[in-house]
Amino acid sequence: MFNLPVQSKYSIAPLIIIMVSIVLAISEPFSSDWLAYDRNQLHNFQWWRMLTAHFLHTNITHLLLNITGLTLLWALHGHYFKMACYISQFFVLCLGTSIGLYLFAEQMQWYVGLSGVLHGLFVIGAYLDIQNQFKTGWIMLLGVWLKVTHEQIYGASEEVAKLIAAHVAIDAHLFGTLTGSIIILYYIGIKKLRT
Numbered sequence: 001m002f003n004l005p006v007q008s009k010y011s012i013a014p015l016i017i018i019m020v021s022i023v024l025a026i027s028e029p030f031s032s033d034w035l036a037y038d039r040n041q042l043h044n045f046q047w048w049r050m051l052t053a054h055f056l057h058t059n060i061t062h063l064l065l066n067i068t069g070l071t072l073l074w075a076l077h078g079h080y081f082k083m084a085c086y087i088s089q090f091f092v093l094c095l096g097t098s099i100g101l102y103l104f105a106e107q108m109q110w111y112v113g114l115s116g117v118l119h120g121l122f123v124i125g126a127y128l129d130i131q132n133q134f135k136t137g138w139i140m141l142l143g144v145w146l147k148v149t150h151e152q153i154y155g156a157s158e159e160v161a162k163l164i165a166a167h168v169a170i171d172a173h174l175f176g177t178l179t180g181s182i183i184i185l186y187y188i189g190i191k192k193l194r195t
Helices: 008-026 030-035 039-043 049-055 060-080 083-104 115-131 136-154 158-164 170-194
Strands: none
Touching: 008 030, 008 049, 008 060, 008 083, 030 049, 039 049, 049 083, 060 115, 060 158, 083 115, 083 170, 115 136, 115 170, 136 170
């Protein structure tokens, strides 16, 4: 039987992220003015935007899609992460995604959304499934990399772009996936040091 990780040590962190995202959606346009990833403002040393942009969304549909994605990932892999671990990985994924956009995607002037972070969480969860002898982890890991590669070659889905009323930030997906993969390498390194 499938058991959801509803204990507070596994569920509080995703709930906080969802609640903050909802409060910021209600606070628009003020929240985007001060918290969105904005390359011009980053040049003015407003570095907090590298973290806060991931809690913002272009519209209600975008918010609901990302909340759904976060909830599904929690249902799949939430039992692997206690609160401190989840929050620390979440913020590393936020920073990794934003730094990747800043250094390697100069065309990206403005960005909001959780999708890059969600890709990273998916990668980490797939790796932990593999470590726990679930063969589906390999399928998920391969699948996310195939999706990201397809987006880089052929672009994003036009249907999703219409839903969120913005261009789909495929580079955020790439850098979130790469950051998640770097976190996996960290896990592998720690495991080797312990053996």
